[in-house]
Amino acid sequence: MVEALSPLKTVCAPGRYGADGEAGIVLGTRAIRSLWQIAGWADFETAAADLLGVLGLNGLGDYRTARVAGAVTAWRIAPDKVLIEGCGDLTGYGSADLAVLDLSHARTLIDLGGPAARDLLTQIVTVDVRAATFKPGAFLQTGIHGVGVLIHCIGSDDFEIYVPSTWAESLWEVFCENALPHGLLVNGAG
Amino acid sequence: MRRLDTGGRLNRSKPLSVSFDGKRLAAFEGDTLAAALLAGGVSPVGRSFKFHRPRGVLSAGVEEPNALVHLREGGRHEPNVPATMVEAFDGLVATGQNAWPSLDFDIGAINDLFSRFLGAGFYYKTFIGPFRHSTRFWMMCERFIRRAAGLGRAALVADPDHYEKRSAFCDVLVIGGGVAGLSAALPAARAGADVMLVEQDFALGGAVLSDPAGGAGDKWVAKARAELEALQNVRVLTRTTAFGAYDGGVYGLVERVADHLKAPDEHQVRQRYWQVHAKRAVMATGAIERPLVFGGNDRPGVMLAGAVRTYLNRFAVLAGENAVVTTNNDSAYQTAIDLARAGAKVTLVDMRENVDADLTRLAREAGVTLLTGHGVLEVKGSRRVTAAAVAPIDARGRAKAAPRLVSVDLIAMSGGWSPTLHLWSQLYGKPVYDAASACFLPTEEDAHRLRAAGIAAAAQTLDEVIEQGFARGVEAASAAGFAGDSGTRPEGFATGPFWPATMSPLWAVFNADGKCRGKAFVDFQHDVKITDIDQAHLEGYVSVEHLKRYTTTGMATDQGKLAGVNALSRMAELRGLPIAQVGTTTFRPPYTPVTIGAIVGHDHGRHFRPTRRSAMHHWHGENGAVMIEAGAWMRPWYYPEPGEDLRAAYIREAAHVRRDVGLVDVSTLGKIAVQGPDAAEFLNRIYVNGWKTLQIGRLRYGVMLREDGFVFDDGATARLGEHDYFMSTTTANAARVLAFAEQLLQTEWTDLRVHVTSVTDQWAAIAVAGPNSRALLTKVTGADLSREALPNNHFTTAEIDGVGVRVHRMSYSGELAYEVYIPAGYGRPVWETLYAAGAEFNLRPYGTESMGALRIEKGHVAGQELDGRTTLKDLNLEGFASKKKPFVGAVLSKRPVLEDPARPSLVGLEIAGAIGAKAGSLLYPATGETKGHGDGWVSSATYSPALGRNIAMGFLKSGKDRIGETIRVVNFLGNETLKAKVVSNHFFDPDGERQNG
Amino acid sequence: MIRIDCPVCGLRNETEFAYGGDATVRRPAMDESEMGPWRDYVFIRDNPRGWHREYWHHVQGCRQWLVVERNTLTHEVGTCRLAREVAE
Secondary structure (H helix, E strand, C coil), X not given: CCCCCCCCCCCCCCEEECCCCCCCEEEEECCCCCEEEXXXXXXXXXXXXXXXXXXXXXXXXXXCXXXXXCCEEEEEEECCEEXXXXXXXXXXXXXXXXXXEECCCCEEEEEEECCCHHHHHHHHCCCCCCCCCCCCCEEEEEEECCEEEEEEEEECCEEEEEEEHHHHHHHHHHHHHHHHHHCEEEEEEC | CEEXXXXXXXXXXXXXXXXXXXXXXXXXXXXXXXXXXXXXXXXXXXXXXXXXXXXXXXXXXXXXXXXXXEECCHHHCEEEEEHHHCECCCCEEEEECCCCECCCCEHHHXXXXXXXXXXXXXXXXXXXXXXXXXXHHHHHHHHHHHHHCCCCCCCCCCCCCEEEEEEEEEEEEEECCCHHHHHHHHHHHHCCCCEEEECCCCCXXXXXXXXCCCCHHHHHHHHHXXXXXXXXXXXXXXXXXXXXXXXXXXXXXXXXXCCCCCCCCCCCEEEEEEEEEEEEEEECCCEEECCCECECCCCCCEEEHHHHHHHHHHHCXXXXXXXXXXECCCCHHHHHHHHHHCCCEEEEEECCCCCCHHHHHHHHHCCCEEEXXXXXXXXXXXXXXXXXXXXXXXCCCEECCCCEEEECXXXXXXXXXXXXXXXXXXXXXXXXXXXXXXXXXXXXXXXXXXXXXXXXXXXXXXXXXXXXXXXXXXXXXXXXXXXXCCCCCCCCCCCCCCCCCCCCCCCECECCCCCCCCCCEEECCCCEEHHHHHHHHHCCCCCHHHHHHHHCCCCCCCCCCCCHHHHHHHHHHHHCCCHHHHCCCCCCCCCCCCCHHHHHCCCCHHHCCCCECCCCHHHHHHCCCEEEEECCEEEEEECCCCCCCHHHHHHHHHHHHHHCEEEEECXXXXXXXXXXXXXXXXXXXXXXXXXXCCCCCEEEEEEEECCCCCEEEEEEEEECCCCEEEEEECCCCHHHHHHHXXXXXXXXXXXXXXXXXXXXXXXXXXXXXXXXXXXXXXHHHCCCCCCCCCCCCEEEEEEECCEEEEEEECCCCCCCEEEEEEEHHHHHHHHHHHHHHHHHHCEEECCHHHHHHHHHHHCCCCCCCCCCCCCCCCCCCHHHCCCCCCCCCCCHHHCHHHHCCCCEEEEEEEECCCCCCCCCCEEEECCCCCCCCCCEEEEEEEEECCCCEEEEEEEEECHHHHCCCEEEEEECCCCEEEEEEEECCCCCCCCCCCCCC | CCEEEECCCEXXXXXXXXXXXECCXXXXXXXXXXXXXXXXXXXXXXXXXXXXXXXXXXXXXXXXXXXXXXXXXXXXXXEEEEHHHHHC
């Protein structure tokens, strides 16, 4: 089987860019293993219970906190929708009460880190990303340049940003351009 | 005018090289350009807007109307910059503007002699009256006005610098870093609130910076700053102006990050636009001094009294050796005293009869000559003030006796102060006039999330400034949820006299007959004289909003920061009303001019909007495609071979598809997963045709309407499983269709168990079209794609290179064709596999232009036809509409006006001759005048290689009844008339034998 | 800047949302065949001064349709609820 290509393949060029000194921003990407959406209706919680149990997740979770069980991460992105990464193929769990949908290729991951990571986010999104408000473990959905994205805070200055794949190259360039004053280190595909 | 050897807040060990009009000026770190100009004795520094009168530095702040300069050169050149706001830097180059050939000798100054023709409403009057019937005369005037009146020159080359936007959140935003602002920030920060303190100056301190350096005020400011800087929850931004206050506690700020440098450091930004979201805000913005109105009050050497003191104490510049200080309030006494102490000869001309005895004693002790009940009637001198005509005045400001001349080189005036309440007014409307302090003030309302403190609220003493600031800080923090310990209020320190409560309402000095002598200006920058206000009143203008526009008072780049109250005072006088009843105009953002660059940030050029790329995007570029924008997408337009232009390339590509096989990237089509047990019912409702019978493994073309009955979108939907459908939309409408589906499901059809999710990004899509397409796909998939195994409108799953794909058999081109859906990450590898395998079938890629040619030959509608103004009937698609079930738009599509058989409907056009039609051309009968909108229009046009002629689709009134008629196709833009025969829009293979084969 | 307190995502700038029109009108039943109710639903709108209920679509967030109370005079924003909950 051929290898899947990242939309960032042509632009994610490892190197040191922008201002000198310690790199304030570290950008990179990694392949998304699997990303599925599960969706239900009024009985969503019940309909999803089996699957969530298998994945080691208990309940649907809230709208602001990511839920992590081993290699699996889940985000409650809407009242009746949960996005799950690292869950493998969920085709078999689809039913009249639970809609499962493969989005593994629909999103591309941008890894953002470095001491100026939060500053960079303030240049790009208009939501409150202060350390006291947007803590590790939290996630939010917002727009970058009008494109809906999901930002998961995975460490004090570390973020995973899920962007729609067809916009990924363009948004990556937005990150890079805004990062130059901070000093930018680009890691290769991790 | 000279620089003093000592004093000021300058770093004398850091001299800077500064030049103005080629002349080198001595400057130090801590200077402004205006201070250097004054110290260097430069006069005039500018020429006025209309009359080209020589002008000097009037103020020391944002309100400066006169000393506007060209700053920097090349791409960094900036016009209309107030010299008072330019922090001096090494290598600063500035030049004068609005003068030719030079500031000293300016041809345009002749306007001054013709000023009576350039009065209030001059511009409007050129439209009417004696000019009404003479357009040519008007054009001449227009040219004259445009050339003669004006400000600086814009740069003609691109700005090389970067700008940046930031979004910030805080609990308490304090605007202004003077004593009031610091007093507010301290308790809010101590209580634990996240505080942002912004100051437009490069130094904190506000009015303290105009006091002699090293005093108690400096120590007070230093202590407050040190405490704030030590706190983690405080951000202090200097060189930052809050220019706009908006709904929802949002404030617009511009930070001049590198304006004080010759150029920004590499990779660093020039300016930064902050959008601050604050729960509460304190406006500690101080006040702006008002000029007095008298003849020649615009002459170089006439300055605001507070500014004179600022130049003396902050910049160590003595603005004159021989000064008249004239005032209607106490505040100017400090200027007179400080000037006298610095060695100037000072006459204080106080328009009031009665002045506080302590104050007069202090002034006399300092050596000031004091005249009460006197005013400056007129100024002598043209390039520079030489004398003041001083006369005793009555309670209305009229001279009681002939004036006497006092020789001066400086007139420092104070007409009182106007609190800087622009931000408050932007948010909450018009301020109210407070007669006691003779100024407009913000009103106090509990609902207000932005409140004024200190001088901005007309505090009368320094203690009151501190008290108000502190109280507002405590209140703001508490309202934001921080009720912790705010500590104690800072102690005050000794200051000079304040203005509120000591102001006389006198604001101008007149002859005994009530007229000003010579030209007495209300708005310096727009050259509005007091007589212009009189003229406007005479012509019947009473509203202040009309007055402003008719006379252009307050409409220059300084937005009337100095002109406002004086113009209102005159209007009030003329109308015999108190100012409170005349009211004020509305304040709007921005408070001071903001560069477009700062607001745009990085969002220009390729980041004007983001670009959407398919998984195969880079293959197209690497293989010679010319790309074209399609909404946010970039799509391959055509793949030219050597020597080919667009036309040659698309004709070749289209012919190739009909002869062999071609592949085209159709990843941009909108794709929506429709899932759930009620999915079929949902599709049945939003499509005009029926969906309940569609079996798994099949797909169907569908058309949807808007609620108003017009056609919305079309596309094929495949049934993937029991509860799973895969809908495709046009590229253009993908987002709208999804949003509409979500709206219906979440607001109205909440009983339907259906989810819709965009999967456009999940799937790359390739259309393979042409007689050889089956053979090619059979080879790469190994699947049975025979007519029997996979008839048209069926799909199957298959593998290409081990990648699971879906092969939909459907045709847009009218050829035997398939769409291959591939998980996006494999899009390019699969495309390349197909391409390599296609060599033996003579496979070529084709672009959107030839795709368009093929679909026009076939008579398929696209965006040009689905333009939101066409109905099913117009498109000859009414046969698709089910009569057995209701669907979105069904009822309103039957409106009588839409059923009118004369409505333009879709037809094909065979164009006569070698020249093709242009989309947008109008259709007219074969004979008669070509007037009005004609009988219809051309929507799409192409050259058809299959038919060997130019064809088009269009909408023609009663189109179906006119098949066979010859009509004219008129392109008014190109002045081109063609003949065309009306035919069916199904030009090519109308029975579909090729696609079903 | 209107700010909308999305029940899913929290307080956000209006730039993340798309305005969705008047939320006080209700769509006629699917089988409604008279022209009048459809005309009223699609075209007839009040233009109130003061408090109003509007649809806003959180298109750059959770993609939920919201019913937002907004004062057309002051831009003040009142309650924000999920449209599906209002509809029930």
